[in-house]
Amino acid sequence: MDSLTHIVLGAAIGEVALGKKIGNKALLYGALLGTIPDLDVFITPFLNPVSSLFFHRGITHSLLFLVLLVPIAGWILSKIEKKHSIELKTWILFSFFPLLSHIFIDCFNTYGTGIFEPFSNIRIAYDTMAIIDFIFLAPIAIAVIWVMFYQKQDRIRRVITWIGLGLSTAYFLFTIVNKINVESKIEKQLEDSNIKYKRLLTTPAPLSNFLWLIVAENDNGYNIGYYYPIRNKNVRFNFQARNSGLLNSLLGDKDILNLLRFTKGFYTVEKDISGNLWLYDLRYCSLDFEDEKAYVFSFQIKKTHNGIEISRSHPNRRINIKTISKFFEKVF
Template sequence: MDSLTHIVLGAVVAETTSAKKIGNKALIYGAIAGNLPDFDSVFTPLLSPANALFFHRGISHSFLLVFLLAPIFAFIVSRIDRDKRMEFTDWLLLIALPWLSHILVDIFNTYGTGIFEPFSNLRVSYDSMAIVDIFLLAGIIPAVVAILLFGQVKRQRRIFAWIAIGFVAVYISFSVIIKESLEYRVSRELLAEGKEYSRIHTAALPFSNLLWMVVVEDSAGYNVEQRNILNIDESLLRSRHLKNHQYLEPLKNDEEIAKLVRFTKGLYTVEKSNKGLVIYDLRYSSLAESYPQAYVFRFEVNIDGDNVKISRAHPQRSLSFKNIKRYVHRILSTQD
């Protein structure tokens, strides 16, 4: 999720563990601890594009690192902030639980989270929530404001904190239900039409769980569309992409190319360009209204003889006023 979501979620989690003893300081510590895993982004510019993809949300988002570092950070904080009301176990919970909340929420994004590293390179992702979801934020921020307004009224503060945590759990569960229902509906439609497919990928578009991208893979390519859950039978912005995976065959032994393919989980298309090839990761959609321009991740493969250089184009967020307006229009109406 985005940093603001992790800040406010970390704060409300910390409220339930330690605010009874140290008040608003718990919110500050929780907000910081809730963002600790994303400090890996400081180092990604130093890595190759392929390695940077796996370093982010890799070991930094693993359960092992929480187990190893949370006690160390708790000890350091306890030596700096010598509040006699806090035992070491209190500091440990104050650091570990917001940190864990970050990891657990990120699992539901499409990017993938290496929760089992270094024992497994499996990237866990359920693809049911966008990285930025304003509805999720809208359910947490008022709780943080209420907690601050209540000051020293401890009981009411904890009630609002638990309401926020409960809202997050319900919202995530609701997103999972939407995803499962959408994939079931699409599979039934394909069966009724007699169309063969190998898999269905669905992912929420940015800002909410109301508009979804649907990717249906078959032997030759992908059919891509968007679905509005307020009128789920209507498909929007349909497009078709050939796989063109054969373009990468001469580069099959290139380690960086292999990493890119693994990152996309096989949902990618390849196009020729003036300098070589362009790889599009089909799992992420921006707010743009046409594909492949709407795909967030694009990798340019420049081929000069035996030299292969990979560069990652800046993520295409397409956050223009026009695109946001059309995005809202697609949610509120099926006319497009």
């Protein structure tokens, strides 16, 4: 998820755990703990473009990192707040849940989470929620801001926080059910339309769970389209060739193989007028869904005297007033 979601979710968990004893400090500490795993973004600029893809949401999002960090964070907080009569084990538990929430919820995005690193490079990605989902974020964010203005002993703080967490949790569960329903409908449409496929990817577009990117892979490429659950109309598919043959001479390069592994095989390749190759990850959907070339992740592959050089664009989900307006027109 985006950093703001992790911050407010961690803050809400902190409030439930220790808000009654330490007030708004519980919000602060929970927010800080909730965002720690994403501090890996300060290291990725020093890595090559392909390595940075795997470092983000890698070891800092692993169960090993969680086990190692929780007691350290708990001990540090116990020293900072030693004036309060709070046991070390309570601080350790306090540290555990915001960190766990970060790792857990990231598993439901397309990017995936390396929870088993360094023992396995498998990434868990259930594709049920967009990285930025305002409907999930809003109840918790409102609750966290609201409770800041009440005294720590006021029971209404816990009530408001639990309501916010409850609403977001209900929506989270809805996204799982919604994905199952979306996949069922798409599979039926593909069967009825006699569209053959080997793999099917369904993943929500940014902002909510009411617009889905559909990618049906066959031997030569992909049928790609968008599904609107509220409108419940058949998907209009456009075919995108994989063009994997353009990479044949480069398959001995480790970075190319890792790049293909990152895309999980959902990619297309193009050659520009300069002879450079462009590889696009098809698993991500920008909000400018009417532009077939609005790729979120783009990788330029240049041949050099020393081999190849890979550069990547900054993820661009094209979230702006114009695309948000079109989003609401299409969805509702």
